[in-house]
Amino acid sequence: MSKPRNERAWLLVLPVVVLVAFSALIPVMTVVNYSLQDTFGNNEFFWNGVGWFRELLDPSTDLGGRFLDALWRTLLFSALCLLIEIPLGIGVALTLPRRGWGVAASLVVLALPLLIPWNVVGTIWQVFGRRDIGLLGAALNGMGLSYNYAQNPLDAWFTVVLMDVWHWTSLVVLLCYAGLRAIPDAYYQAARVDGANGWAVFRAIQLPKLQRVLTIAILLRFMDSFMIYTEPFVVTGGGPGNATTFLSIDLVKIALGQFDLGKAAAMSIVYNLIILTVCWVFFATTTRDQNDAVTDAGGKGP
Amino acid sequence: MARIAFEALGHRYAGATLPALKPMDMVWEHAGAYALLGPSGCGKTTLLNIVSGLLRPSEGRVLFDGADVTALPTERRNVAQVFQFPVVYDTMTVRENLAFPLRNRGVPAAAARTRVERVAALLGLTARLDRRARNLGADEKQKISLGRGLVRDDVAAILFDEPLTVIDPHLKWELRSRLKELHRQVPTTMIYVTHDQTEALTFADRVVVMLDGEVVQIGTPEALFEHPAHRFVGHFIGSPGMNFLPCAISGREAVLPGGQRVALPRAYGPLAGTVELGIRPEFATMVAEGGLAARLRRVEDLGRRRIARLELDGVPVAATLPEGMPVPAEPRLAFDPARLHVYADGRLARGEAARDAREAGP
Known part of the structure; x- marks a missing residue:
């Protein structure tokens, strides 16, 4: 029996094709196109082949050195954010109340930083850290500690990391709290009968049951912190010197400051590939166990 | 090992109009095998959780060998409890799961090892000892839960809350006879909650029949059959x-x-x-x-x-x-x-x- 064929059915796919083309394919291909050319303005372009990529990955060149420096800074920033926010988020989630009016109250308070626009977060901390009128800056200096995020690289890092912790730990808390609430009471009862103390309950029940939400939390926090732009740009502008110039900030400097579209395009592509690779490797390794479990269960079927 | 006594024990959940347990006095003798039998919602599990200390009764006292344990938390009562649905610690192997109650109480590793292996042999888990608990089927997970209940030999009582609900029928029968056998070897007070009369009558020396938060009869299976103290017992048993x-x-x-x-x-x-x-x-x-x-x-x-x-x-x-x-x-x-x-x-x-x-x- 032959099925009726109507080639006009292809028209139904058209809206999606158009949407994806404008939202993803055309912009990406534009960037790829730029990354292979050089421009001196006036909308004049010259073929450069893979020249930019070669320079980018060679630390001895100006562009390569700059790129690798920014890359290490960004990786360090992401690592610090994850190291602080994930344990802190788990800890806070464990101490939240499980029932009563306190639940709603704490969730609202925790969600507040997440609702503030990113440039406003930057502005808040820019003012908060000022040594003349900022609560944090003035208080630290009042206590005799020298603190100046505009001049001292260490202070700048401290401010930027603290800001990210303040802004995003809530997300980890909310995810972990949802994960903790999903654990059936029977597990806690069994653990009490088994004589487990708080630490043993955490190791044996809570942490394993949080594995899935933590995978999501780490992925989200890695991607966001690795791509961070607005907040440090507002607070430090990448300074002092280049101390807090992360990849995204450097990228904008090259693309919009120097108008080097070719270099910037090549950098965007490498930047994007790094994020994709790290996320894929992380996701593949953390979910391998879970996939094993799924295939095991599937294999038992009739 | 203990004699468990209830004095004027009753419980009403916060906000509930009817009591979950009506005040009662009762004694469970040392090393007895008791079954709590009754329809869903009759208060069996409430009574069990009061014995294990997961629930604090709103009135009355619980005594273990004459000592008042009403205010003691579960971990200080020295009871083991097996729940209706399997609880396994996902990241541990079967062996670590079985050893968990012993390790938490500081039992030396060598002694723990022998206990774990004995219990594993009893439940037919020996071949699986070094596998991760997470990847096992429901039957085997429940065997692990049972095993964690049985692994301590110094407990005052072992409480079973409908432990065979999720188990395959043929395995159910086998595990029940294993429990019975174990009770003959190691005389421990065992309390078994069920709504299945066959399970209750084959497992227990004495059956406690409950209805609407009240114990309507305690007796041997023969006594329940021959002299039902309540219309409900006559109806429910047989x-x-x-x-x-x-x-x-x-x-x-x-x-x-x-x-x-x-x-x-x-x-x-x-x-x-x-x-x-x-x-x-x-x-x-x-x-x-x-x-x-x-x-x-x-x-x-x-x-x-x-x-x-x-x-x-x-x-x-x-x-x-x-x-x-x-x-x-x-x-x-x-x-x-x-x-x-x-x-x-x-x-x-x-x-x-x-x-x-x-x-x-x-």
Whole structure:
């Protein structure tokens, strides 16, 4: 029996094709196109082949050195954010109340930083850290500690990391709290009968049951912190010197400051590939166990 | 190992209008195998959680060997409990799961190892000891839960909360006999909650029958069968359940609604409330002559015996149709007089003859 064929059915796919083309394919291909050319303005372009990529990955060149420096800074920033926010988020989630009016109250308070626009977060901390009128800056200096995020690289890092912790730990808390609430009471009862103390309950029940939400939390926090732009740009502008110039900030400097579209395009592509690779490797390794479990269960079927 | 006693124990959940447990006094002897039997919502699990300390009763006291443990938390009561649904620690192997209760209590590694291996052998888990618990099926996960309950040899009591619900039927039977065997080897107080009469009657030395937050009878399986203290026990235990016929009592005779009379083994004084005559189908037999006139509705062949469904003065009655007896055209029904019981408002009424007999005793 032959099925009726109507080639006009292809028209139904058209809206999606158009949407994806404008939202993803055309912009990406534009960037790829730029990354292979050089421009001196006036909308004049010259073929450069893979020249930019070669320079980018060679630390001895100006562009390569700059790129690798920014890359290490960004990786360090992401690592610090994850190291602080994930344990802190788990800890806070464990101490939240499980029932009563306190639940709603704490969730609202925790969600507040997440609702503030990113440039406003930057502005808040820019003012908060000022040594003349900022609560944090003035208080630290009042206590005799020298603190100046505009001049001292260490202070700048401290401010930027603290800001990210303040802004995003809530997300980890909310995810972990949802994960903790999903654990059936029977597990806690069994653990009490088994004589487990708080630490043993955490190791044996809570942490394993949080594995899935933590995978999501780490992925989200890695991607966001690795791509961070607005907040440090507002607070430090990448300074002092280049101390807090992360990849995204450097990228904008090259693309919009120097108008080097070719270099910037090549950098965007490498930047994007790094994020994709790290996320894929992380996701593949953390979910391998879970996939094993799924295939095991599937294999038992009739 | 302990003797567990309840004094005026009762519980009402916060915000509930009806108590989950009505105040009761009860004693469970050391090394007994008890089953808590009753329909869902009768308070079995509430009572179990009070024993293990997961729930603090709103009134009364719980005593272990005479010591008041009402205020003690679970971890200081030295009880083991197995829950209805399997709880395994995902990241651990089967061996680590079984050793978990021992490790938490600081049992030396060598001693723990022998205990774990003994329990694993008992439950047929030996081959799986070094596998991750997460990847096992529901049956095996529940075996791990059981194993964690059995692995400590110093417990005051082991509590089972419908532990075989998720287990395959054939394995259910096997595990129950393993538990029974273990109880014979190591005399520990075991409390087994179930709503399945077969499970309760085969596991326990004594069955505690509960209804609506109240213990209606504690007794051996034989006692529950032969002398149900409550209409509910008669109904719930046995298949088919006990027959109840509304009647009036006059002296040593019960008068059925249609006017037929049944002789009683003892005399009864005046009884209040609804009065019923109780007789198990096993002791109500169809006879060729004599007895009471009834109407036959149908006969069920259960293989080993035949059950006749009759109507006696408009009340449905199940009775035994003896082997080899043809289905009669004019059915007659005879009751074994020694097995007749009288119930007033659902509760077993004590006859006067019984009291006379006791008073006349040595």
